[in-house]
Amino acid sequence: MTLARRIAAEALGTALLLAVVVGSGIMGERLAGGNVAIALLGNTLATGAALVVLITIFGPVSGAHFNPVVTLVMTARREIAHWPAALYVVAQIAGALAGVWIAHAMFGQAILQVSTHARDGGAQVLSEAVATFGLMATILGTSRFRPEATAVCVGLYITAAYWFTASTSFANPAVTLARSLTDTFSGIAPASIPGFVLGQLVGAAAAVAVFDWMFKQEPA
Template sequence: MLRSSARPLFAEFLGTALLLAIVIGSGIMGRALAGGNIAIALLGNTLATGAGLVVLITVFGPISGAHFNPAVTLVFAARRDVPAGRAVAYIAAQIAGAVSGVWIAHAMFGEPLIQVSARLRDGPGLAFSEGVATFGLIATILGSSRFRPDFTPMAVGLYITSAYWFTASTSFANPAVTLARSLSDTFAGIAPSSVPAFVAAQLIGAAAAVIVFNWLLRTQPAAEVFRP
């Protein structure tokens, strides 16, 4: 049993670590090359993250499901697709991987490994944005896995790419990512005091998506199917 669970847990750890290395590393690189233009820096950060997600989900999806996100794991646990014990283990692996990924990015760019972000991301608008971003992410995962499972990696990557730009918060949409980014005082960082509101909004958004899409995607008896 331990051996059979080791590979998925390591996949969640490694995949989340690589995701955070992409998020933080591309933020550092983008800001360094943008010449003070924040829009260009964000664009570089966005494209790297979206493209990286497509690859990571494609590679790790067959091993662990490629959640890389406690909100996603909790959704699948609530739908009874993942046992509770495995969900807890996944979340622990994701958080450990996220922190490790931040340190990897810092090491690559010669930054101090241990940091605390001073970048405040406060206000009801930003928190609401995280609820919307996470609702959309869960909707993307549930809808694409139901109708086009082979397209799920691309769908998630494209959604996050768009959500970086249409949400005021730049779409963290992931409690492990949010916590880990508080440990990086770089372009992609978030102050620790801003983390609780983001995480609460993410969990609320995920729960709302489960309620809505459990109804929308419910298989209807033949007698209930609409016929024009």
């Protein structure tokens, strides 16, 4: 695929992902009658299902990173060159912002918003580290042994991680940044972004260290 098509796939895929995350959060909250667990369940199922579809569609084009941390890891592993990787990250951030604004437009919300939903503290940072570690474990493991299962496994992992992490598993700096611009169910206050991104980077680095060692092929 040409670089232009790969960049377009990253932008479009990330935009659709954020439209799902934010839109399903708005819909879930509207229909849940104040029950946060039901709202989160709707948000979770929509996100997990969408990831399976989006990775299946865009994976053959760009690899379906949709996540600067994934792109950073693939660059470190020399699976993507530095210049395309930089363009991937720009496309992911631009697509994520567009997806949030599309969700707002679909639900008749003000397009430009800033979240007031604080997600602070060490527990949240640790949660993001654990969430990202697990996401990278899923990607590295499936790409090594079962590449055809990557889409389903990533969707299932994120579905689970919404519920077993205190942060509801952002695990993605572009998603984190974009969600700071929605004051809806899925939002995160801008002041909480640095802690989340720190956790994501630490979790990704730990996953690379652990699984590059665990999956290394020894000479016969």
